[in-house]
Amino acid sequence: MGNVITDGEIVVSGLTKHYKQVKAVDGLSFTIQPGRVTGFLGPNGAGKTTTLRMILNLVSPTAGTATIGGSRYADLAEPLHAVGAVLEASSAHKGRTGRNHLRVVCAAAGLPDSRADEALELVGLTPAAKRKFKGYSLGMRQRLGIAAAMLGDPRVLILDEPANGLDPEGIRWMRDLLQKLAGEGRTILVSSHLLSEMELLADDVVIIAAGRLVAQGTVAEVIGKAGTAGTVRVRTPHPDTLLGALDGIGSSHGDDGALLLTGVTAEQVGDAALRAGVAIHELVTERPDLERVFLDLTAGKEAIR
Structure with missing residues (x-):
């Protein structure tokens, strides 16, 4: 049964x-x-x-x-x-x-x-x-x-x-x-x-x-x-001044010239910009998506032989 x-x-x-x-x-x-x-x-x-x-x-x-x-x-x-x-x-x-x-x-x-x-x-x-x-x-x-x-x-x-x-x-x-x-x-x-x-x-x-x-x-x-940290994307006419106010923060540039910052929150970037008197034209936290995490988790893992 x-x-x-x-x-x-x-x-x-x-x-x-x-x-x-x-x-x-x-x-x-x-x-x-x-x-x-x-x-x-x-x-x-x-x-x-x-x-x-x-x-x-x-x-x-x-x-x-x-x-x-x-x-x-x-x-x-x-x-x-x-x-x-x-x-x-x-x-x-x-x-x-x-x-x-x-x-x-x-x-x-x-x-x-x-x-x-x-x-x-x-x-x-x-x-x-x-x-x-x-x-x-x-x-x-x-x-x-x-x-x-x-x-x-x-x-x-x-x-x-x-x-x-x-x-x-x-x-x-x-x-x-x-x-x-x-x-x-x-x-x-x-x-x-x-x-x-x-x-x-x-x-x-x-x-x-x-x-x-x-x-x-x-x-x-x-x-x-997944351990993939979010990236803060910021656009400013004075990137060097902002980076100076964010001493020690990892940074790179996106294809469109925006600063991509790691190890910092959007709030911390905004506060640093205010202290330095720097104008901010864009400020957003970019979170990893499922596709990015999937590729990171499965990279290099070939079928078992």
Whole structure:
């Protein structure tokens, strides 16, 4: 008798996968909480897709475990109602319409046909419901894949590069949908290369490189713990006078001639300018973004051989 999950917490513990001489995933451990969107990030070859496939029992781990709501995916009584997953763009019979494709999935899962129309509405494909799959763009196929994953109204949604093929409007739609689903208490795990979008979308991030965990936490925590200090950007007609008032402060010049100061706050720069009688035309603290932190954390970490 399979298990039915009551919450969608995903727990990965010591997960390892070796392919001959290659360690695709090496002792990976992290937890994904319900009610939040978690971005799963890493360079190409970091082991992201292999990890997702092990969570879904599509690949057997060399060591370690992955559970959803305390159970292995393979042990779930009603997996379609527990977990929805899209690991690649949806595939379907080329001559079948989007609606009929979903109805076939419903029939196989014992779901009413009405769920197909509800899922199409959820992903904005109702106008294309009667179009044949062969005429779907890549972005439409991504939406159809999500519709199929949501047929069972799952507590957990696992997506690998879901924004692939989407235009800017589609990416914003995806963001709004996933945040809405997380707001309903679902667990949303999203692998993506779009770091600027992840900074907008995700509550939490898990960053891996060479099959190992390098950072986990809220987006703000990961950026804050990266050790990349903020830079104060200041524009003044008297830069030498200002630097003299800020004795010992590290400085450089931006491409547009602005001073870039480190080891000092914007307030300290403003106070020093006031004491020195220097006019300030621009004063702003530039914080590191997720992309910069990601590149710093993963630099030089090649796939394990």
